[in-house]
Amino acid sequence: MNMISDPREHLVVIGNGMAGMRTIEEMLKLDGGRRYRITVFGAEPHVNYNRIMLSSVLAGDKTVEEIVINPREWYDENGITLVTGDAVKQIDRESRTVTSTAGLVVHYDKILIATGSKPLAPPIPGLGLPGVCAFRDIADVDKMLAAARTHKRAVVIGGGLLGLEAAWGLKQRGMSVALVHLMPTLMERQLDAAAGQLLQRDLDRRGIAFFTDGQTEEITGTEHAEGVQLADGRFIPADLVVLAIGIRPNIDLAKAGDLEVNRGIVVTDDMRTTDPDIFSVGECVEHRGNVFGLVAPIWEQAKVCAARLTGDETALFASQALSTSLKITGVDVFSAGALMAADEGDDEITLRDDNRGLYKKIVLRDGKLVGAVMYGDVADGQWYLGLMRDKTDVQELRDRLVFGRAFAEAGSGKAAGPDFAAMPDSTQICGCNGVSKGAIVCAIRDKKLTSLSEVRAHTKASASCGQCTSQVEGILAFAAGADAKPAKKTICECADADHDEIRAAILSQELKTMTAVREAFAWKKPEGCHKCRPALNYYLLCAWPGEYVDDSRSRFVNERVHANIQKDGTYSVIPRMWGGLTTPAELHAIASVAEKFNIPTVKVTGGQRIDLLGVKKEDLPGVWDDLGKAGMVSGHAYAKGLRTVKTCVGSEWCRFGTQDSTGLGVKLEKMCWGSWTPHKVKFAVSGCPRNCAEATIKDMGVVCVEAGYDILVGGNGGIEVRVTDPLVRVATEDEVLEYAGAFMQLYREEAHYLERTAPWIARVGVDYVKKRLVEDNDGRAILNARFLYSQTFAQIDPWTERVMGTDAHEFERLPELVGE
């Protein structure tokens, strides 16, 4: 019906990826959707997302939600028909129809092919085994994350951009990662050998094992991948193999439709294929012999294609100098143009500082910059790229150029640092999206933008890889002046305020309910969301002990039912064992309860206690009742609060022990149990510097020495192992207890919700913690007093309360119904 009543031409877009949808966005900008009725076919079951950011999702820096470009509502609002999970399998140019895999046939007036690329997969035996995947889409990332949860060893094949980002992401997820690369140095197409070696050295230090000059012969295994066999005899065991050796344009459909293809689908400067009614953009195209893998030229193609589709017969696409960067936190790489001098006429200037891990090389030809490779400090990347694009004569700057913009321009009498007032409007700021300084300034002034997120929404500047964020912020400050709001990490999407602002207001404005906080900060959702509700509940509980009533409906299920939910919906129960000590009576009680309730698994935990796993929810109160009768209380193994105090046997038994570490551990645990904290807290006390209790990777550790006690803070044994920072050495147990209380309270009052002590101390600096706890005796005593006061409300065993009937509805099902 639609076809008859709708007078518009029908544009069928094949591919729901970044290039295709960018073209549609550009078209909607140009003509508001007047000319075409649009149908989009996507092979993936998802809406349109930012594929470049998949590595950030893998590494845990972003969620899938955060990389969605256009949600389903966008398609609806613009009247676009979206078909997901169904690929087009055929184009019939005679009858002017396309046919999908599911059998859908639609007539077209124009087609846009944006099928992107496929992972390159050479004929290696074993590629089809379970446990082998590419790194191309959300499904691949899901596979990798699933493997990271259950398996240990990953091998990534391919040492280019994609392979390195995959390796880093898997490492971040806790796997041990090896990377196989065919060539002697990493990223050899973007980096020269020196920069490639620096990169390898840094990543090697971060725990990735490299196998360079490695030709993969076979992926071994029968039921599942078991390892990677290299041609030179080396073998690397693996539970997960990720193939990331490159991509090739996805041209199958175009080829079958008799369009001219070579490496990619051949297009002319107007983005048309050999059929004038069929356009193509993105990684699937070949333009003047070039194929494309980076986002900047593809955005340019989208612009040209959109203009052509809406009737502009003048728009032309031309390739430009490009730059690449790597998205690995803390590893800065930049490369553009030539990697090295082509002949004797070229000039190569190198700056190298091995100690600081800095490397810079620029290549000059005929007085102009033609290439730049940087490692370690890439702040001037876009400036170099600008000089290359504009073919600026840099003869005069030659001797200073390699030292960077500030130095080069200072020497020539210009101001140091980016001077946004003097910068020409045509200077490109965002390489990914091709946005100039002028365009950003216009948008800020015309639309009265005041925040980074608004500038991103309106101009797309810094919205792709994010490397130019600081420059965009600089322009915002310059153009909006005092109106500019600095970008910040808000508590969640419900509010514009950050954690610190909210905590400060809770105290200064005496906000004592969640509703009061949400009203004070004009929350966007009246009841908040699953991110802010638990945070506010904690902040209020911490700020108003004895006054604020805990809201169980704002707690994650584990903290609500005081047990740990397991993947099958049963729970685990861990009673407290003070300092890791237990008694025959307690062990009897645990054994009886396990038998009485048919508890399938009993395990000793890493925190020196006993875990009862597989308890049915309705049995929890009964289990707790029996444990309680033997004198045991909740171990809070489910809580953002004090978990365990691990100890060694100390001077009571050990011939090396210097102090009573077990006794001190029990005292610490008795003092601190029951408190709610921003995230979980683990303590340990070792009786001598041999440190058998592993105190140096705990939130707070105590190592006993002959002269007293060394107090250490901010350690973590998780994915990112962090060794504690020494805080102070004290002489007596009482001092240890005072420091412990003060440290707990400082962490409770100042860390952000869900921030462990390790990242908190990394954020504020151990010197700050020392200033508050060591240098300020009065301040320490006050913090400790506040902690002890709040403990008077917190030290109530939640299990006993529930045995007595608190929250009984949590543990009973509604009456069963009889099906008829």
Add this chain to the structure above:
Amino acid sequence: MPGNNWKNIGPLANIPVRGSRRLCLKQKGRPVAVFRTGEDEIFALIDECPHKKGPLSEGIISGNTVTCPLHNWVIGLEDGKALAPDEGTTQSIAVRVIDGDIYVHLPELVTGARV
């Protein structure tokens, strides 16, 4: 009074505000989560997240959504649909409150389809 197809499952007060209880059917049915929002609206969904069948009845309820406790998918209580970018739907069950008692529509529980 509602017809035979509506089954009384007890008073509204059985379910805490911004809370949920799980309801089980003998023999045939899949578990059902009955939700009560902050505005005292009542909804019922099959108690399985469309993602990995997590128990939605254990999630945090905000407005007319519940967040699955396993992987934080956010599910709309009215239609059982996952909020973008996640995609999937868990079946919703008709439910109503009469004179302070909650009634669920039985055919959907037994046949597993909305009638």
